Amino acid sequence: MTRGFSLHWHELVEIVYVLGGEMHIALEGQDYTAHKGDIIIINSGLVHGYSSTGPGSDNSFFIIQFGLELFDQAHIDLRNRVFQRLVLGKLSFSRNSEGNEIHHRLADSIFTMNQEFCERKEGFHLAIKARLYDMALTLLRDVPARQVSDSELIRRKMRNQVLDKIFSFIHENFNHDIRLEEAAEAVHLSKFYFSRFFKSQTGQTFHSYLSRVRISHAEELLADTDIPVTELAYQSGFASIKTFNRQFRTITGTSPSRYRAGER
Template identity: 30%
Template structure:
């Protein structure tokens, strides 16, 4: 697992679209990132600071956070012991779910379930701990058991949302689901072509949207404009060259898609807080 630009990749192993991590680090920081898969965070012990879609908040002990695919998020936990359970899964690949569009509708935006949300919280917590136990043992057929428990969690979530917000499969929800699918295509296009002189118009055309609609959708879902995302991705690629190659800064700038060294230096300093040459010295 690694973060490329802001995109977390390499999440799953062994062909099973599921990942579980129990984290008890005293100093736990993880940079802001996004991924297409759904994530469940159960804060079993103590508190945790979190940033979701550029909004800072604090999770309290017992809180369960559902993070929608495509929502940016990062964690900060300094000088504070704790225990956190992270579950990530690809709903489209877990065949026991059935209708994947229903799952995407339910988790079209990140939300929290706290201890006061009875009886939903207790039931979900029970299934999460059951998943942790099954995954630790990995008995024969544990994949089916885990898929079934996640299915149970979504059954509870559907009741929770209906009870709390009178959930309906609205046109806005459908548009966001379609937007996430198209945004995934856009990210793939950027990753394959970032080194070229690509524009918002090029990416919009590649995913089949008008430039104006794609621009609005991109900012609505990622909460940043296309140029900022593209520059952040290019700078992330430049970091690798600055540390692991003997290329000149000018060559690196052109290699990652900038059309001038001045533009590259300005973007690098804005995103990283230092010049490319300064970053290179830090890495050496």
């Protein structure tokens, strides 16, 4: 996997197990690197995204998403928590038997759920739900977390609504010559406040995020079509092939021609 997932958020809890390679994780304005065997915990409502660590990084992973309503009354316990250790590193637990046990229990549940889903034996839905309960209990009891107040949850929801509008504007217009002022106007903010808000919430500037969205689109065209590089550069929103080539190499670590040839 070389193409990633641009910044987004959802109400679901997301747990990622890295099967191979490395991956960058952008989470609430912070950057992390996950390696083979690591487990990433994404709380409900947090802004996050994934990308490759560079050319030749053959990433593969499981992604498990579930809604908190699955746990009936206990969903409040999970909703009001923000886990302090978001990347559970397999290697970092080599000298920590307690941490290693937490990682082992979560990993065992993840692989059991995948096996149940693939085999689809009678009652596999129930088996998967049982493993999700096991994982939720491990997270609640053994992974350090802080409680989130109702007022913080409300502020997060309001922030996410603004970010939704910004992300939608960018993804609907990235192939045009859009300016920061236009994006700010779309969400009724001054360009100065917009710049500070976007950087603080995503860890990226508006222009760097816009470039990543454009390059991600170009990656899809390079991998899935035979469109000439010059044409797909313009279709992805770049005004010149020189700018496209420079930004493509900066973000992916390789050239468009090599990417198309499979050197990713």
